[in-house]
Amino acid sequence: MTSARPSTPQPPSRRIAEDLRRQIESGERSPGDKLPSERALAEAYGAARNTAREAIRILAEQGLVTAKHGSGVFVREPQRLFRFGSDRYSLKNRETGLTPFRLEAKKQGKVARIEVPSIAREKPPVDVAERLKVPADEESVVHRENHYFADDEPVQIVSTYLRWDEAQGTLLMQPKTGKDGIYGRLEELGHVMTRVRDEISARMPTPEEAATLELLPGVPVLEVLHTSLDQDGIPFEVSRYVHRADQTGLLYELPVE
């Protein structure tokens, strides 16, 4: 009498989602494959279209499938990961004349493009003010916002904050900052990067970030709040990196003790 093992009889939408998930993970449906249409799924399972649709939503939330309006629902392609390493701040990289991002893009055979949508004097966000040790209630920083693209696809958003009293009237206020970029200029100001502190978290994107990064539903972002410390332990630069997590990984390699 007692049936097999329906410990919790799942609702139809979950059951459909589970079936499809199994098919995808077993390789029965490969990346790029088109799933049956919502209407077809509904009919096959004797359910309403909304129920089939809910099943698709569950899979999309897990990052397994992507809906293309007017076209169909497809099994998501596994993405090659960009890797941003702890060596991205390394001085060695300067010898190449390439920024870390251009270097990584080149490794992946992609064309890097960097936009600088804004450079402005601003009040810093509280977390930035804390780390840069500047007042949060004054326009104490310069905010440089950068957008990074690989083959014209957006990959990361970077907001860099510098002390206004140092950056004022220098190349740090310009889109082109000269040889070795901002770190080159900051070195001339007496700040040699000696230690870095990266605070890493993950979350779902804001609508603005989703739009800028052209993120599909169900793709989180990696946020890195980076602080550069100079030879005297003084923080002289804070940056917030927002990476799309479906194409980006981080790599930290470090000595112990």
Next chain:
Amino acid sequence: MTSARPSTPQPPSRRIAEDLRRQIESGERSPGDKLPSERALAEAYGAARNTAREAIRILAEQGLVTAKHGSGVFVREPQRLFRFGSDRYSLKNRETGLTPFRLEAKKQGKVARIEVPSIAREKPPVDVAERLKVPADEESVVHRENHYFADDEPVQIVSTYLRWDEAQGTLLMQPKTGKDGIYGRLEELGHVMTRVRDEISARMPTPEEAATLELLPGVPVLEVLHTSLDQDGIPFEVSRYVHRADQTGLLYELPVE
């Protein structure tokens, strides 16, 4: 006649979501506050309940609100972050007699608990095999799975992989591994941790992970694939950490160059 600025006349569900989002971000609705019920929202906007429900779903996906079945929808409380640092591997911590997790839990005033649901000889996942430099098609590793709790709330899942030929017949096969934990035993086997490599990514959880970590919808996970290298540069331990991103952050502090 021409209305204000409906550049893209948003569908009602988005409009409702946007309204609520503004209210939350402006502080008009504070963390812990209860939102109007789906039925109330629907009536207020002259929409069907499903439309109001869709608006709530959008906010939940962004991690802004949490639905409590039978109770209501609430503005999510900002979570205090656990911080796992690059010093979690540090030998200094051994002097405290506490593992890094217990140490961090204590800092936060919480009670740590660790479960070891399984220890078994297995075939390693391909990414682990690559890093540990063992064959992927044999039962070449011991897999220790650990679940970590703070005040009985699950915080992270850790899968540790060790070479079978080294772990066989030692305390490394037991839940209690003795003084200084597995690293103590591995040191006795001649492996002094000298460098670590952490590969970090973020993604949505699998259903199993969501269940184990009791994750609410819209919460991603942080995955760290960790490799320990000894004094000869030989990898002797690989671990996969899966953290809930709503309560966990990572901190890496390191010298440059």
Next chain:
DNA sequence: TAGTGGTCTAGACCACTGG
């Protein structure tokens, strides 16, 4: 133009929470 996903309506019943 046919087929797809995106959104919506107006109901319904169930499962859970709280007083």
Next chain:
DNA sequence: CAGTGGTCTAGACCACTAT
């Protein structure tokens, strides 16, 4: 018990994509 979210039905129209 009343009120809440969770799920479902059976339609409908729209927007987009391919052919």
